[in-house]
Amino acid sequence: METKAFQKIYTKIIQITKATCSLRASGIGYEELAMINGRLAQVVKIIGEVVTLQVFGGTEGIPTNAEVVFMGKPPVIKVSDDLAGRFFNAFGYPIDGGPEVDGEEREIGGPSVNPVRRKQPSELIATGIAGIDLNNTIVTGQKIPFFADPDQPFNQVMAMVAMRAKADKIILGGMGLTNDDYLFYKSVFENAGALDRIICFVNTTENPPIERLLVPDMALTAAEYFAVDKKQSVLVLLTDMTLYADALSIVSNRMDQIPSKDSMPGSLYSDLAKIYEKAVQFPDGGSITIIAVTTLSGGDITHAIPDNTGYITEGQLFLRKDSDIGKVIIDPFRSLSRLKQLVIGQKTRKDHPQVMNTAIRLYADAAQAKTKLENGFDLTDYDERTLKFGKEYSDKLLAIDVNIDIDTMLDTAWNLFSKYFSKAEVAIRSEFMDQYWKGE
Template sequence: MTQLLVRYSRILEIVGDIVRVHVPSPAEGDVSAIGFGDLALIENILDPDQPPYMAQVIQLDDDSVSLQVFSGTKGLSTKAGVRFLGHPMQVTFSPNILGRAFSGSGRPIDGGPALSEEARIDIDGPTVNPVRRILASRMIRTNVPMIDVFNSLVESQKIPIFSVAGEPYNRLLAQIGANADADVVVFGGIGLIFDDYHFFRRAFEEAGVSARTVTFAHLGSDPVVEGLLVPDMALAVAERFAVEEGKRVLVLLTDMTAYADALKEVGISMEHVPSNRGYIGDLYSQLARRYEKACDYKGAGSVTILSVTTMPGDDVTHPVPDNTGYITEGQFYLHNGVLDPFGSLSRLKQHVIGKVTREDHGQIMNTMVRFYAEARDAQQKQAMSFDLTEYDERLLQFGALFRDRFMDIGVSLPLEEALDLCWQTLSECFQPEELLMKQQLVDKYFPQRQAG
């Protein structure tokens, strides 16, 4: 690790986990100028046997540099020295990281061997040149019917799961990671409790897919700044797998609201002028820099991003989901333990439905949602004690079957089996002429035992 020759020893102030050091004009002989995001080592001169503190440059002024200390500033005095390393945060990358778990600072936390001899790459690099991108045209199967059938996930897509605290969004994310037909799954957890981290690790192991996963976990007890690094490390690794190895990579992130809260906390420490509800003014740009890493590379692999964004108070106008909605290509809405077909939307699904999937996919998707909307109306009539027709009774039956067979996030079905189950469900409640679908599709797929 190359260090600059100069040690700066004039600490101006320590506020929370922020250290501000006086830095005059670069001295002759320095390896390079100090850059935003560069790493630094803070050495406690009063206790030379104490390991140095790792820190990152988060602000550059005319004659001072502000550093975010990873492990906190407890035990650190103003009588300390700072050495700048001349490079930003780096993460280990090689095929040997598959199956491994790392902390928010990139340290192995799974009890496995150290990877000190492996190559290291910078995180948070620029997004891909648009001319290297190709139009999304391939589907990532998840075996979740409400996604595969009704809002297909497309390679290179960036899409969040909107939910609220207490909903089983981590269970859904783990299920997708375990069943997705991606070559590599990169999981990044921000502000996780240990039980959640252990849950993801166990879910991947029990599904037999841990050998193709990489985990970056920031626990709630870890320093805030490490949470800010998790998305960048996960995306840097995903990008390398896609570009250099030609892999189809799925990145799973939870929870991006925790990431935004960490940005807010650092902004408060830096005395930045807050924006909407106390969040930083460049929240949109910070989120966009991460989400825009999603890409289908020309002549290489792809990076697809599926993240969780919790909405405080179930408020979609909250700054984090509000900004996220402008960046991403739709959303999955997890509400009351189920994926809501009316709140969910994949804006890229038309690139794959009926093109790389079965011919009846588009028609069955529209018909199922139409009947479920009518079933909701019948439910309201029933709740208001109106008389129900025989058709209303069949709609109510369909609505109950739809929720049990498709909306429950515990259901796991391959796409073709889910499409067949759609036809089966329709046949149990309706006659062929009531479907209002193309006759050739009805003739081919509607169960014959119900025909006529």
């Protein structure tokens, strides 16, 4: 972004905070971009003639007589098929050494799709992970986050889901990615030979944190281009939304806004909803599915970020380390995909809902038996069997390293049922019992 001829240059900054600068200027619009001594900034507040700019790189070293030039437009992205296979930074500039993308210029962060133009989601996304496909089936057009502790392999799981999902385009919005994670995604996409389906907008920990505020809007505007104009099914991966919200709080606190719970801005809900509500299923086949990551601090789901996220998204997938089998599993008790009911038993085998419920009920019995064991009580024969079942269920179905199709998941569950339980203990509708029960 270079300065053009006949642009007004302001040279009198009247106030500087750590992330913002204010100056007197006229004819300026909200969200307009500006350059301050070569650094990108964005208009965040206008009161009369006083314009407040949020400086992405921070204001360190900016003098009061810095040259300020307004670009006359909000952040834009140029959309075309050439986006495929490219890596960009938060401003949409290529970081892969390739040329700039030519195409139609679109403002980022527009409104989400009108509900009357939407279709009820009904196409399931098979991930091969039974904790998702069997217990919490996700569908195209859904918005769902992973809730995970920062030390859990959520990026690995998400990359796995992305590679297995049959999406036309996969758009990665990386916010505060470590360089390792960035290279991990890059190598996964390259090794899978899927680069032509991938578009990445990446803000790493080396970039200024405020820049990451642009990443989701960039990713979703690109997604809208492919979903609306090209009628493609687009999968958007956003990692990590907690770091995005942290950047929001930095900006709002620096702007003297009164912080809300957990020092988050009062607009946190709207800020997050503006992003997640872009998930959509169009009647003509195009769709945007959003899979995000919300990292938790110490598993605390009452924190403002996961709490607000939970009200917006259609469920959550909860990662937990199962110490019994030493693997990370998708916790069936705390995970939920609200849209699974639209596909299970309809797009999948008829016994799916009952098998899913029964397995989780028996797993709950196993959890209870475990407490009993830990409290030093004698276990009954039934307790012993549920414990063994729980362990095997966790290993063969809940673990994230599982990769089988849904029918195999159901057969695996049936095998476990008949291995450890009697028919009366399983108590599934007799029609399915007769058909699938593996015992005598």
